[in-house]
Amino acid sequence: MTATSQTSVDFSKIDEVLKSYEYKKSNLIAILQKIQEIYRYLPLDAMTYVGTKIEGLSPATVYGVATFYAQFSLDPKGKYEIKLCDGTACHVRGSMPVLDAVRAKLNLPVGKSTTDDGMFSLETVSCLGACGLAPVVVINGDVYPKMTADAVKVALDSIIKQEKEA
Amino acid sequence: MSTLFINGKEYEYTDEPNLLEVIRKAGIDVPTFCYSPELKPFGSCRMCVVEVEYPNGRVVVNSSCTMPPEPNVKVSTNTARVRRIRKTVLELLLANHDRECTTCDKSGQCDLQRYAEEYGIKEIKYAKLTEEDMKAIDDWNPSLKRDPNKCILCGACVRACQEFQGHAVLGFANRGSKTVVQPMNGKLLAEVDCVFCGQCQAVCPTGALTVKSNVEDAWDAVNDKSKKTVVQIAPSVRVAIGEMFGLKPGENTIGKIYAALRKIGFDLIFDTNFSADLTITEEATEFVERLTKGGLLPMFTSCCPAWVRYMETQHPDMLGHLSTCKSPQGMLSPVIKELLPKYHEGYTKENITVVSIMPCTAKKYEARRSQLRRDGKFETDIVMTTKELGRMIKEAGIDFKNLEPEHADSPFGEYTGAGTIFGASGGVAEAAARTAYYYVTGENIADADIKQMRGVDKSTRSKSVELDIKGTKVVVRVVSTLKEAEKAIQEIKNGTANFQLLEVMACPGGCVNGGGQPASCKDAKIKEERAEGLYTEDRELPIRRSHENPDIIRLYKEDLEKPGSHKAHELLHTTYSDMYTGSYKDLK
Known part of the structure; x- marks a missing residue:
């Protein structure tokens, strides 16, 4: 896995994060979570910086942790993060047609996770723990229950409309 | 000083850091990929598994490099069970391995090649790697060559870099079947702060890290x-x-x-x-x-x-x-x-x-x-x-x-x-x-x-x-x-x-x-x-x-x-x- 397009990183912000976690190796995951909160992903420069500043770590080690956990993203995420559940319940209730509909609507072929305008990013997750509402989609924390291909298009349209008006 | 039994014979041990060292001191060889006496034991390759029977009758199979020696245990290094496990490990490693041995830089000195021969691996039931599976080779520096297609993920190089030189330029990345050992973000060794000491290559059991040859x-x-x-x-x-x-x-x-x-x-x-x-x-x-x-x-x-x-x-x-x-x-x-x-x-x-x-x-x-x-x-x-x-x-x-x-x-x-x-x-x-x-x-x-x-x-x-x-x-x-x-x-x-x-x-x-x-x-x-x-x-x-x-x-x-x-x-x-x-x- 390699990361590509990168935003420039403000290292004073990262320094603040590192300081709040006392530059401790054992706080690495929390530090990376905080950085991801700021940038919505983990920029390479930020990981390199963390690996250089914390004793006992190296950029390669930090990168290893970042790529091990699914919660970390090495690519910029969209303003709207779409989490589409493909757990067993959602899958049998038809999450795949919903996924195809989202991909078609947002022009995201397999292997691409963020739209060119940076508005939407898409990931599938294994279970959101809301099987009674299957198939489930979560967009920026809002739950969209019992989705179908048509319903998800309506939901996305309303977000796009809202963004255009804003 | 305590004693334990290895393959039915009693041996004394003192301050050996792990069971593997006791076994090797007794003159019995147990295969290893990831173990190096100067590095911290990692227990990733599972080749050094042995059967250990405790005085209370409990029998476990575990990697001897990560077990401390204990008094009166009965260790068997060569049972059908541990041989079967080692064979399976070898087959699985070889399944994910570029098996072009004759042209490999490590040919003749490769532990994987040696154990495959010793354990009589003649057939691998898994599909061979194809051209598309092959990852890029890094030989863009004067000293070392890194061929990820030969890597068995034992992590010896990562530990050598960390424990000897204190700043691991190599690390594990990704997870599960996608795991690789590489410098940060797959960069070349020449692009990161590798000092080219070659200790990673010295502990590498396969052809994943080798010296760049100037013989020709x-x-x-x-x-x-x-x-x-x-x-x-x-x-x-x-x-x-x-x-x-x-x-x-x-x-x-x-x-x-x-x-x-x-x-x-x-x-x-x-x-x-x-x-x-x-x-x-x-x-x-x-x-x-x-x-x-x-x-x-x-x-x-x-x-x-x-x-x-x-x-x-x-x-x-x-x-x-x-x-x-x-x-x-x-x-x-x-x-x-x-x-x-x-x-x-x-x-x-x-x-x-x-x-x-x-x-x-x-x-x-x-x-x-x-x-x-x-x-x-x-x-x-x-x-x-x-x-x-x-x-x-x-x-x-x-x-x-x-x-x-x-x-x-x-x-x-x-x-x-x-x-x-x-x-x-x-x-x-x-x-x-x-x-x-x-x-x-x-x-x-x-x-x-x-x-x-x-x-x-x-x-x-x-x-x-x-x-x-x-x-x-x-x-x-x-x-x-x-x-x-x-x-x-x-x-x-x-x-x-x-x-x-x-x-x-x-x-x-x-x-x-x-x-x-x-x-x-x-x-x-x-x-x-x-x-x-x-x-x-x-x-x-x-x-x-x-x-x-x-x-x-x-x-x-x-x-x-x-x-x-x-x-x-x-x-x-x-x-x-x-x-x-x-x-x-x-x-x-």
């Missing part, structure tokens, strides 16, 4: 009749290369090496030990000058190219501490090219090709430093490791073991005991101390043996020795591994350093255990025997102080005036550059 270049040079090939051999090569031909570690084979090199067809043979003596006269002069005239102290030795690169990439603000002396390899090459034509007919600056035989992978990188160029050409043309020379000797069909010893050529072939101990951690400092003492007091140190500086095992990676030079107290710090070197640097930065001279060798134990040497990571004793071989030669040589080397005395008299002269500086000293600025880590 050497053959081309030897066969090119328009070229004069001049070869130099580093100190620790002589006590290690014999292992490739069935001789014992530590056996001094320098005479055989000279003979083999002549048979191969090199025109003139010199010894890097000679230029180790030259390094000492220059470095001791520089040190005494810094000491007496208030120069920057502590002074750092500069023979180890991995250490020099570490300084340039990690501590560019402290480059002034490094001695300006080139390494012995770096000194001899320009001396050969500039001065040899005076002594030997038919040799010109243009037609000489200098080949050096080094225990070191970083020397290949050093030879390509821009500071070590003269008239637009590299001063050292070709660098081969001990392993590569061994292969060249085999390829030439030379019966190395039974060669009659020969001598090196004049005028750069004589060496002293001080030159020969350069190959072991502490040797450079000891040699420098012998000569510095003479330079300061005008007399020789009473006892040439400064034993407190010696020792290449894990417990002696950092040594502090106080010398009394007729009333002047000098503290010398000797370290091997960059992790220990970093500790010394931090002492300087926070003002607690009490030493005036710092000797650093990046490989654990020094060059005797270098990345270019025949494998010595599986048995920690090998490097000790090699070091003992060097100290034995030192003891037996008639001259043991660099400044008494007759070839060195003549060189100064006829060509270089005196140590530290303008001419000496022109040929034998170098500069360093800040390699942090603009690097991938220079973020603000």
